[in-house]
Amino acid sequence: MAKLCMGLFSGSLDKLTAAGVILSGAAADDMDVEVFVLLQGARAFIKDNESKIDNVAEATHLKDEFINSLEKLNVSKWYDFFEMAKEMTNIKIYICSLAGKIWGGEKLGDFNYLVDDLCGIGEYLTAAEEADIHMFI
Amino acid sequence: MEQLELQDLKVDKVVDARGTACPGPLLEAKKAIGTISSGEIMEILSADEGTKRDIPKWANKKGHEYMGTVEESGYFKIYLKKG
Numbered sequence: 041m042a043k044l045c046m047g048l049f050s051g052s053l054d055k056l057t058a059a060g061v062i063l064s065g066a067a068a069d070d071m072d073v074e075v076f077v078l079l080q081g082a083r084a085f086i087k088d089n090e091s092k093i094d095n096v097a098e099a100t101h102l103k104d105e106f107i108n109s110l111e112k113l114n115v116s117k118w119y120d121f122f123e124m125a126k127e128m129t130n131i132k133i134y135i136c137s138l139a140g141k142i143w144g145g146e147k148l149g150d151f152n153y154l155v156d157d158l159c160g161i162g163e164y165l166t167a168a169e170e171a172d173i174h175m176f177i
Numbered sequence: 178m179e180q181l182e183l184q185d186l187k188v189d190k191v192v193d194a195r196g197t198a199c200p201g202p203l204l205e206a207k208k209a210i211g212t213i214s215s216g217e218i219m220e221i222l223s224a225d226e227g228t229k230r231d232i233p234k235w236a237n238k239k240g241h242e243y244m245g246t247v248e249e250s251g252y253f254k255i256y257l258k259k260g
Contacts (some may be wrong), residue, residue, distance in 0.1 A: 064200040068207040068235060113198045124204065 044073045045171035047164060051080040052096045053118065054106060059177050060121025067128035074171070075133045076164035077155075082139035085151050089143075090119045122154050134159040178245045183256055186244070189217035195224045195252050202228040203235060206257070210241065215259050218244070224252040232257070 044066050048059055059075075066073050077085055084093045097103035116124070125131055135151060137158045145151055148158060168174040178186075192209045194202035202223040213219060221232060232255050233243040240260035247254045 061200055064204055068200065068203045069238070114196055114201075115198055116201075121200075128204070128207065 042069065042071045042173065043171040044071045045164075045167045045174045046073065046075045047078055047168070047174075047176040048075055048081040049078045050098065050177055051083040051093065052098045053093050053103070054097050054099060055177050056081075056084055056093060056118040057110070057115070057121070060116070060118040060125070062175070062177075063125035063131060064121050067125035067131070070129050073125075073129065073131040074167045075131065076159065076167065077133065077135045077139055078164075079136075079139045079142065082135050082145060083143045084118075085133070085135060085155050086140075086143050086145050087150060087152050090117075090152060093118070119152075119154065126154065132156045134163070136161060136164065178256075180245070180247055183245045183247050183254075186218055186220075186256060188220045188256075189213050190219045191222070192219060193222045194228075195222050197225070199225050199227040199231065201225070203231055206232055206235070206255075210239075210257070210259055213259050217259050219257050219259065221255045221257070222252055223255065229253060229255070 046059065063073065083089060133155050135155055135158050137160060140146065140158060190209055190213050192205050194205040202221060202225055206221050210219060229246060236243045236257050242258040242260060244256035244258055
């Protein structure tokens, strides 16, 4: 089975949606996936923060058009993509501990239902080294 | 397979994924193929252009047989035989 390693730095709605779509593809393909959430990305995974992200987009001038269009096309929310993908294949989501601290998350219980554990940067690089595919979003 | 042959196939499972954009149809196909047995045929209805290339490639990779696609107005039907 192919292994996918994703460094998820972005905590913005547009890139989280892209990450969710990619994870869905990986799930359809039965890939083993490890997601390492870095710095700004961790804000999206703090407990009850999922929908706060609706206000965060990297391309702010496109945000409204983007969100409206997603709704019209009946596209799932980013966290629903993550959840669905996790139900279908082996996906582990790790929060880098520094990233968590930046947004007030110190332990696993501070994060939402998508998160499996906290980790350090060494584990991310080792996973990237061992994966068939590595992407940084 | 020819279009007419495809139209006449006895289908064991129909997945209507016309309400979703990519990756919806692929996910629906993946979920549904787990519910049929090897040798059975599944028909996926999709209105998403990306799916037309995506599902046959996915099927071949996963060991299922891509039998063909029939175009309807505004959507298409993809036929797979489970491997």
